[in-house]
Amino acid sequence: MDASTHQTSNTQTENAGPAISVDGVSFSYAGSSMTGEPVLERVTLDVRRGERLGILGPNGGGKSTLLKILLGVLKPTEGRVRIFGVSPDEARRGRMIGYLPQRVTAELRFPLRVMDTVLQPLAVRQPAWKRIGGTALARASACLEMVGARRLAEKQIGSLSGGQMQRVLIARAIAAGPRVLLLDEPTVGIDVEGQRRFGEMLDTVRTEEGITVVVVSHELATIAATSDRVACLRRTLHFHDTPRGLTPDVLREVFRHDLAVLEGHTHDCAHEHGHADGGCGCGPDSGLGVDGGPA
Amino acid sequence: MKTFDYLFEPVNAGLFWPGVAAALIVALLCAPLSLYVVLKKMAFIGQGVSHAAFGGVGLALYVAALAGTGGWSGWHQLAVLVFAAAAGLGISVLSKRQGTDTAIGIVLAVCMAVGFELYRLAAGVAARTPGVAGPPGIEDVLFGSVLNVTTGGAVATGVAAMLVLGSLWFVRRPLTSWAFDEATAGSLGIRGERMRALLLLMLSVAVVATMQIAGVVLATAMLIIPGVIGLSWGRTIRGAVVWSVVSAVLGVVVGLLVTFELGVQPGPSVVLVMVGLMLIGSGIRRATGARSA
Structure with a gap:
């Protein structure tokens, strides 16, 4: 696909197929398959060309695993992933993917x-x-x-x-002109205003480069600031639409609004991000504007 | 000055020059490589490789003694290199299962034990068989020697250095990108496993070349200290290479002067001089807050 194709109309772009297609993807780590609990189960989603997709979900919900599958680092146990029509391995070798890991x-x-x-x-x-x-x-x-x-x-x-x-x-x-940019928890430790500015910067990059962006985060504010559409992931896909459709019910379903899970969740945060108090603004209790999508 | 007598008296003609030349070549070889060894935290792997190479030394000496030739030649050096590279790759493979620390601990200990037993057996065979030269002294193997380097050894060191430095120059861009951020190297089309294996191979060659001068025990210091100095003082990769080369060459020159004057093994004196340079540099930086080139 040459550069001129990037600039075709929306209809033509739709016809050319999605930037990323995830089709019935399941994944189990070698250990977890013994316990019968896959990390991802029959996840199907599309990322349109030039859109910003936010993948939202609790820690341990399979977001980073899905990102690693998109990068070709992990292979799905079932299902298929295509990035601009080719496998993640081919896409990586063809330098089609730009990637920013969670930590520096x-x-x-x-x-x-x-x-x-x-x-x-x-x-x-x-x-x-x-x-x-x-x-x-x-x-x-x-x-x-x-x-x-x-x-x-x-x-x-x-x-x-x-x-x-x-x-x-x-x-x-983005220097070498990849067609997809994958960002893993890009705003951990950044305040809400910083997240808004980050979202604006990402929008500039998307507009100028015509690049497709996938942001993975457990923070609602990040997803709201950086995404045109949202996919909520907790082992299976719970929601896949614009952020306006993210109702408290959806979030409750994804984050499991019960004490036991939230305790486990905050424990995970402390473990993964070094938050001594366990709080990192994630989950429905964070007060980050459940109904508020991007303007 | 004893140094002058050793190097320029006709009676010693050519006896010490191969060792001096090899030491300078080793400084030029190790300095740029040491930047990557330090940045990729491969210092301990280097230590493992150099100690593992002692197993190769023992094996080469024993085979030579059994074959009735004894002594030490360029072929031995090549055998040690193959052994060291295999040990380095063995450490890499075992690391995935056991963790790097454990893998190095196991390979290092096994190779040192096997190497020492084979060295002892080689010495025994040489003592019993007339006409078979005995192995070099154990102190020379462990801490290095200027006298044991032959002209052939110096030439081989030069060829090895040219091959390694040529390869390093050829892959400098992907190697630097990979070393800077391994997690994103794949998305730049760089094969991380290949880069690691290549660096390990270059490290093995450098260790084996350095062992002649600094010995099994201290060889890796040449692959660490110049890198630390270069990274403290350089603002660009080029600047860091220049600082590491200057410190390594200075360390070797002053270290050999000490060796000749005091009649000690070259390994410890070169290492101690380089550590001295590192401490002086660190003191100057603290006092002035300087960072240049």
């Missing part, structure tokens, strides 16, 4: 300037004997501009704040 996994002691970091996806495509050209530099600058981090270009990567780092890593993820 980058080695920040690296003596790299921000610009060098954003250039990496472009540099690895160059033969070893060729210098990095002006086109690559211009593209890296444009990506930094898009995420509002142009002024950081000459800074050391290790000297950035958490928010700056995230923007730079998104610029890096």
